Amino acid sequence: MEVNNWHKELTYDEWVPITISGARPGPRYKHAAAVVDEKLYIAGGSRNGRHLSDVQVFDLRSLTWSSLKLKANVGKEDGDSSQEFLPATSGHSMIRWGEKLLLLGGSSRDSSAELTVRYIDIETCEFGVINTSGNVPVARVGQSATLVGSRVILFGGEDMSRKLLNDVHVLDLESMNWEMIETTQTPPAPRYDHAASIQGERYLLIFGGCSHSVFFNDLHLLDMQTMEWSQPQTQGNLVSPRAGHAGVTIDESWYIVGGGDNRSGCPETLVLDMSKLVWSVLTVVKPKDPLSSEGLSVCSATVDGEKYLLSFGGYNGRYSNEVFVMRPKEKDIVRPKIFQSPAAAAAAASVTSAYALSKSEKLDFMQLDYMNSNSHVNGHSKDDVTDKIEAIKEEKRILELSIAEVRAENSKLGGEIEELNNTHAELSKELQSVQGQLVAERSRCFNLEAKIAELQKLLESMQSVEDEVQALREKNSALDQEIELAATAQRQSSGGVWRWFGGNEK
Incomplete structure (x- = not known):
């Protein structure tokens, strides 16, 4: 490199x-x-x-x-x-x-x-x-x-x-x-x-x-x-x-x-x-x-x-x-998702449709004024101008119907969004409850693990005590055996002593 x-x-x-x-x-x-x-x-x-x-x-x-x-x-x-x-x-x-x-x-x-x-x-x-x-x-x-x-x-x-x-x-x-x-x-x-x-x-x-x-x-x-x-x-x-x-x-x-x-x-x-x-x-x-x-x-x-x-x-x-x-x-790089929401999207759609309508109406009247003022120049008859106006009005009516459909769809989406928000709120409450229970369970598990660790240490210490007791028992048993052997030896040796005293009496 x-x-x-x-x-x-x-x-x-x-x-x-x-x-x-x-x-x-x-x-x-x-x-x-x-x-x-x-x-x-x-x-x-x-x-x-x-x-x-x-x-x-x-x-x-x-x-x-x-x-x-x-x-x-x-x-x-x-x-x-x-x-x-x-x-x-x-x-x-x-x-x-x-x-x-x-x-x-x-x-x-x-x-x-x-x-x-x-x-x-x-x-x-x-x-x-x-x-x-x-x-x-x-x-x-x-x-x-x-x-x-x-x-x-x-x-x-x-x-x-x-x-x-x-x-x-x-x-x-x-x-x-x-x-x-x-x-x-x-x-x-x-x-x-x-x-x-x-x-x-x-x-x-x-x-x-x-x-x-x-x-x-x-x-x-x-x-x-x-x-x-x-x-x-x-x-x-x-x-x-x-x-x-x-x-x-x-x-x-x-x-x-x-x-x-x-x-x-x-x-x-x-x-x-x-x-x-x-x-x-x-x-x-x-x-x-x-x-x-x-x-x-x-x-x-x-x-x-x-x-x-x-x-x-x-x-x-x-x-x-x-x-x-x-x-x-x-x-x-795109626009962050967390800055967007369905409600904001619906509102934006409504604003866009209203803007389109106002722009269409303004364009309609501008065209009408222009055609009236220039009909004599272009040589069109009044009937031709009237036909064109009617055609524009028909286009406007179709556009208004489309906008009405968009508004209806926006209203429907708004209702669905409200329903989803309500469902989300309920689910959030349930999630908070579950999370609270989970935290409590985790805390309980941690306490149980701590107690288990203490019990394990206690058991280990008990096992050590038992080992010491067993060792003492074995040691005690060995001492008992030694005492018994010593006592036996003493009894055997004591018979000779009595014989010695008996010999003196003769």
Whole structure:
């Protein structure tokens, strides 16, 4: 692969490993990644149960790795000049904001009760903690953080006591103020290690993730204007449950890579057409491929005006430090499906028919005036003009009948739409009830699993006690035998003593 033109040699919609020159960063997963100006930044992560604190940079032009040498922001309360590394962190999120990288949440040795927002200035290489205000979320790992304009939408995760979350918080990056969002309808079940994306700067999409015992493959949508949750119906390929996957959006396509269910990784790269809500499988890798891993990262990068996907790291039986690239084929952009509705379509048809009628009437009178004013010029008699007027009136009558039919059809469709809306409302209520029961059952199952685990531990401890009792019994039996043997020997030896006393009496 030629260094300067490596991206031009790629085939479409296929993952290709990048040949790296020089040293690579250590393998890892559950790190954070972002792309700035043709450079991929990797921060933190975990390997073999140990959190990492380094920041690595991959240059997409030279295809080489380098370490970002950081220094604490001197004179600020959040650091001192002697500190050269970020706190070792795993399970965090990273957002690019101007020339800064913002690191949100994650697990580290100095984790506080509230969620911490750190920054890395990629121009000065300074880092520190940003003081935020408002309703600051609790500290957490495995959350999603999605940038929408100048706001970060935070959803879900797992707090430091392993409580699962499904709350929504918004961080205003202009004021650094947190706000907790009150939502309506049925939210996603509490989860972590899911994927999130934004559609049309209005709809937040949540896909997959897991609880302590369940892996999800559901898709949820939050309308950021009404703050209403819904679970839209999708089409296309069936998707398997997964957590620890990564997602990135290019135009109206949401690419989902990797993930797994603690037993096996997900080898397929999925694409959700967000304008039609249709799932499709883009490509499939081998089961043990690094792209079939949990805790990997995926970013999009623009090189010479064309967008590419970049993947790094992950764990699937072994930790990875490879970089993979994909050249996605451009998709046709259509009007988003979620901005359309049958009611809007019927209203549009009514407006169109009314406009056609008014335009026809206007055209009719214009033609009539024109013909009356020019009848003498064209040499037509009054009867000819009258015949033409009658013909136009007949065409107008036919057009009016057609418009009346369209209106009747619109009215009929409106009734059907109202009926469907009523049915949908009833089904939504039933679905909410079933989902509530399902959440309750899942909670009950989790509690039962916890009790079973406790009972298993108790049984194991009882078995250990029984083993000790049996050993004591065997030991006691052996002691009894020894005592019996000693007593027998004593009795045998005591007869000689009496004989000795008898001899003296003689």
